[in-house]
Amino acid sequence: MKEVLDFVSTVTDLRQEKKVLHKMKDIILLVFFAMLANADDWGEMEVFGKEHEKFLRNYLELPNGIPSHDTIQRVFAMVPSEFLEQFQKKWNEMLNREEGEKIRKLLAIDGKTQRGNGNKNQKGNHIVSAVDENGFCLGQKRVEEKTNEIMAIPELLDSLTIKGCIITTDAMGTQTEIAKKIRQKRADYVLALKGNQGSLYEDVRLYFSDPELREKCAYKKTVEKARGKVEKREYWQTEDIGWLSQKKAWPGLKSILLTRNTIKGADGKEQIEERYFISSLSTEIEDAARAVRGHWKVESYHWHLDVTFREDGNHTLEKQASYNLNIMRKLSISILKMIEVGNKPLSMKKKRYAIGTNPEKHLEQIINL
Secondary structure: OHHHHHHHHHOOOOOOHHHOOOOHHHHHHHHHHHHHOOOOOHHHHHHHHHHOHHHHOOOOOOOOOOOOHHHHHHHHOOOOHHHHHHHHHHHHHHHOOOOOOOOOOEEEEEEEEOHHHOEOOEOOOEEEEEEEOOOOEEEEEEEOOHHHHHHHHHHHHHOOOOOOOEEEEOHHHOOHHHHHHHHHOOOEEEEEEOHHHOHHHHHHHHHHOOHHHHHOOEEEEEEEEEOOEEEEEEEEEEOOOOOOOOHHHOOOOOEEEEEEEEEEOOOOOEEEEEEEEEEOOOOOHHHHHHHHHHOHHHHHHHHHHHHOOOHHHOOOOOHHHHHHHHHHHHHHHHHHHHOOOOOOOOOHHHHHHHHHHOHHHHHHHHHOO
């Protein structure tokens, strides 16, 4: 981790050197340490810094002490977002999570709007993220609004090494150009279908509505019991798509997929949800089912941003400052996933709280990773 922290000292500070009271690298690390220690807004970051200044001086120069919350925000907004993305990338490289397994890597792509960054005069940042099945963010792109997500996904894919991966998106990302980009980068896709794909959704739905055709498909079922509920997940996949009129429009399209989730409550009532997908995978029902199941990781990731880090409650309106905070939150999530705080497993939210009660001990542990 020290190697990654050293990278921060390479940040380019375009401010006039003679007027600089607080070093940019100090501001970046102060925000990073404070965020791990349960600070969510600029005021809390200032308080954290002043309470733990002696410890922080082991890693920060602080020539003029801890800056005010206004200064922290103002300077952090000047940090090039591209630099923080590289900071995040350095961390991902350090993880080097190549387990040597033959299981194909999943990468879920989805967007989230920073609601706290919006008001009546502007829309909040919309950030498209690529999250792997271990819950680590490997890259992201910021766009002005959700409708621009379609343009951002190919750019995000270009910034990543995805050869051999299986890429999943929600229905908004089910676009022929995105499928083409995925195949060009020698990866496979499992793309969700909804009514926004014209007749494609209805054609696939009608196919799977025929019991005789479903009987010929590859099939997988899992059953899980938790909290008085029983959840049954069923998957059907077929390469019988010669009849599909839109087949040629989708590069590498080889199969279609139906998933059916049946949740039975303690009261005996059932909830059934069916979803449909197109895929460049051959009939590999295990991989296809894993991809569909794995896409929820990115939704869980966004949940942590909102609940564990209270992102939507942070009303930083300056666009770059808000986006930079998002990058730091994602870096913090990656670290919190890796460490244990105390003698028993804790939720991510409780880990932040524990670090905040004794940052000298726990941040030292993180720095020495």
